[in-house]
Amino acid sequence: MRKIPDKNIMLFKSCLINGEYPGIESSTKYVFDKIGVEYIVDDRQSCCTGLGHYSDIYDQLSTTVIGGRNFSIAKKTNHTNIVMMCSTCYAIHKKVAKLLNNNIEVRDKVNNIYDETGLDEMKYEEGTVDSSKNIFHVVDILFDKKEEIAKNIKIDLSGFRIATHPACHYCKVQYEDVTEGFRDPKILDEILKSCGIETIGWYDHKRSTCGAGFRQRFVNRDLSMKVTSEKLISLKNENVDILVHMCPNCQMQFDRYQPFIEKDLDLDFKMLHLNICQLIAFAMGSDPYKVMGIQTHTVPIEPLIEKVEKNLTNEIKKVKTTNKT
Template sequence: MDKIPDKNILLFKSCLVSTEYPGIESSTKYIFDKLNIDYIIDHEQSCCTGLGHYSDVFDQFSTTLIAARNFNLAKKINKNNIVAMCATCYAINKKSSEILNENDDLRDEINEIFNECGFDSYKKDSINTENNILHVVDILFDKRKEISKKIKLDLSNIKIATHHACHYCKVSYDNILDGSRNPILLDEIVKSCGIDTIGWYNEKRSTCGAGFRQRFVNKDLSLEVTEKKLLALNDQNVDILIHMCPNCHMQFDRYQPYISKKLNIELKTVHLNITQFIALILGADPYKIVGIQTHTIPIEPLIEKMNTDNNKSKVNDKIENSKNKISI
């Protein structure tokens, strides 16, 4: 991958982020603004189809067609660096870009449809698979030294583990920054914030268990995978599991109380997207920006633990003043 871009960015909206954890989007925007990163969100952008595609509702042609439309939109507004907040959006766009650039017949078929609809044709290589499609973590990793200078909360008594999304690590092996066998990208970003993660732990490489439709059609099997990871985290007394995908985030955060009740074990790990975590320690409002009110596992006890004596009253006042908990 060439130099990580920090301008001409289309921040790619995610359906799961918008509906489940909108604080991920507002936290990303908060960080990007702090880092003077040039980006926009365009509401004409379509969903990537990921949930439907991986559940066999959308075939590859339909998914690629929609991706081509989104790529054309990015080119039209001169924001050809597409940065995803969701690992599935990242994987879908990577694969679709590769197909569009390598399969002339499919591209021609899509352009016939575009011509009938009055859309501009998709031009080969207008979006580069390797350099123009990124995940937010790629930018955070590149800017980690800048982030380290802006930290406002003390993390010395916090125990953190990471969960690297499979659709980031296992789809485009050659494009990820730190390898796929023992991913440490999130660990390095957290380290730049002033604390080491626990590093390797049992089940670190395991998936979240969601498997898209698996959480619905094979729920017991799905939650068995989730349970193993949560128990591994509990054994390590982990305070925060850092995520980079809203689907993983949802699987752990929404189902942890269910698993805790089933096992009659108090599972205390809270779940934050990497952008929520960074925004929080940069001083963002926990409710208005980070969106902690959308989480199933309460975040307030963790915020208390993260505060030093010097900044505790300030942050507590911020929480108290946000009791009206506006919707994001």
């Protein structure tokens, strides 16, 4: 079992999160502050190259050079525990760390590039960032801090049918470090238990991809939408109210395209999409707009807010009635 850090953390910014759902980052910070995690965010970091890398725009050497630069920033700030909000950033940097630590030829090539471009202060030293000991996904931290999360929950969400969508690049790429299994991924379900939420657990297509496949949503759109549709139908059959995500690319695939799939199939899924940190932040009582950033979502989150507010109002009325009698 890996030792999970709660300090000296560099929270790695994600281009997809910043561009599509900035509320994921603000929600993550909100939750980390509540559960006592020490972290920094450094604007000098670079994109992981994920979208370009998996679309064959960036080769592995270019990606490794950029990853090594990010490791240099983490080292300079003494925050070499790098925590990713995006599963692609996670998978990319774990591979980069393995290459730089275990492949002398690759390390020499990368360091020569730094030297030739006047960036010799970024030269990578073996062991600076360990793939297993220093690179984590946010869910690893949340799982380790379940007890602290439980202490901060203010809103009861147990009345909703909630399912989880595990991210491929967490469960299927660097699976040796996956917390709570990769054949039947349970990490999100276990984290939600600390919020007083019992998810539906296993369901048909749980391990299926979201369908995005990076460039697949653009070059093989019909196939991409078919995969997404099949998973949405499976979730509809389970009467799911909220699907919880751990990857912005997955969340974007479901949230942005669900209305189009509904129209194409003449179905109404009535399903909301939230990142795990957005849902926890909500359960902790955060502002849905200022912290969760629900205004950036395609499928409106307001019905969830309204239903929770209605339930709270009814509970207050019950308490008042009981006190009178």
